[in-house]
Amino acid sequence: MRLSTSYTILFASCCWAAQWAIDPLCNRQQITLAFQEALHLARNAIDTLDTYHGDTHVESMKRYIMGSGTNVNNARLSFEAILQFRQNPSAFSPYDDAWRNERTNHDVEIYCSSTRTQPHVNGMGWDRSLQRELDPTPYQEILNCHNLNIGHSDSAITTWSDYFDMLGHIRSGAAPGDMNDYMTARPRFAYAIDICAWYLRLRLNQQPLNQNKVVAVVWTGFNGEVPADSVQADELLTLGGTILHELCHTMLGGRRRDVAGDRSYGWQQVGQLRTPENADNIMWLAIAMKLFTLGYWIDDSGVLEVN
Numbered sequence: 454m455r456l457s458t459s460y461t462i463l464f465a466s467c468c469w470a471a472q473w474a475i476d477p478l479c480n481r482q483q484i485t486l487a488f489q490e491a492l493h494l495a496r497n498a499i500d501t502l503d504t505y506h507g508d509t510h511v512e513s514m515k516r517y518i519m520g521s522g523t524n525v526n527n528a529r530l531s532f533e534a535i536l537q538f539r540q541n542p543s544a545f546s547p548y549d550d551a552w553r554n555e556r557t558n559h560d561v562e563i564y565c566s567s568t569r570t571q572p573h574v575n576g577m578g579w580d581r582s583l584q585r586e587l588d589p590t591p592y593q594e595i596l597n598c599h600n601l602n603i604g605h606s607d608s609a610i611t612t613w614s615d616y617f618d619m620l621g622h623i624r625s626g627a628a629p630g631d632m633n634d635y636m637t638a639r640p641r642f643a644y645a646i647d648i649c650a651w652y653l654r655l656r657l658n659q660q661p662l663n664q665n666k667v668v669a670v671v672w673t674g675f676n677g678e679v680p681a682d683s684v685q686a687d688e689l690l691t692l693g694g695t696i697l698h699e700l701c702h703t704m705l706g707g708r709r710r711d712v713a714g715d716r717s718y719g720w721q722q723v724g725q726l727r728t729p730e731n732a733d734n735i736m737w738l739a740i741a742m743k744l745f746t747l748g749y750w751i752d753d754s755g756v757l758e759v760n
């Protein structure tokens with residue numbers, strides 16, 4: 454099914470509560486607070502886009518992140534859909550029969566370990582939760598994600614629960630990113646979000662995007678401590694922001710993609726892409742709107758300015 458078709462079904466549906474279950478090997482409090490921050494960012498984005506429509510700084514940030522036309526309204530569909538997730542996690546773990554009996558592909562399972570996977574034939578992995586094979590590359594990425602001894606750039610990985618006809622896709626000669634015609638939905642299996650070990654450790658005990666964090670980021674700019682390949686705005690990222698990004702990859706969030714590979718992330722890249730099809734653009738729209746409600750805005754070069 455093409456993504457555009459799934460949008461119609463997805464966003465025409467309304468009003469059920471989607472659920473999220475947390476791997477017992479996660480720090481449950483860390484994940485719960487971050488997921489709730491993701492929901493808050495989505496709620497705040499909708500409210501701010503409504504209330505401050507036409508404000509010079511809101512319009513400037515919208516234009517930088519989303520360009521023109523209906524892109525902001527398109528992004529907003531993901532915020533509205535993501536707000537259908539419940540405020541609190543399921544009492545069950547992803548491994549409990551009670552969870553497995555009621556989960557759907559609108560739900561998500563959040564993992565902080567690779568224990569649900571095991572080696573399978575020909576370098577593939579077996580996912581005990583999704584109950585299907587993982588191709589060698591995604592399998593290795595999940596193993597690396599949860600291995601603190603391996604340097605890598607992923608902070609989190611979302612895996613669709615769909616069955617992917619890899620052989621059919623290869624034989625068709627379709628572009629690597631053009632996989633939708635080779636996906637078959639499996640409504641009884643939730644999507645999986647792996648949050649990587651190094652990133653969980655980096656974010657442990659960090660505050661959400663609030664006044665204190667913004668003040669700290671502003672001072673970071675003064676001290677010249679922003680890494681060379683990023684800008685001051687990038688320092689605003691939180692674990693909740695990352696979860697919002699990942700939720701944009703889920704069935705409910707609209708199955709947005711990372712449209713430009715490694716160049717899909719961060720304030721500078723988002724301003725090049727200016728599309729709601731890229732998950733990070735949607736996340737940055739939410740971060741920008743949150744920053745606005747804290748009394749600041751971000752100029753096109755990624756510097757924080759007082760409102």
Ligand SMILES: [Zn+2]
Pocket residue numbers: 698699702710711732
């Ligand atoms: Zn992504």
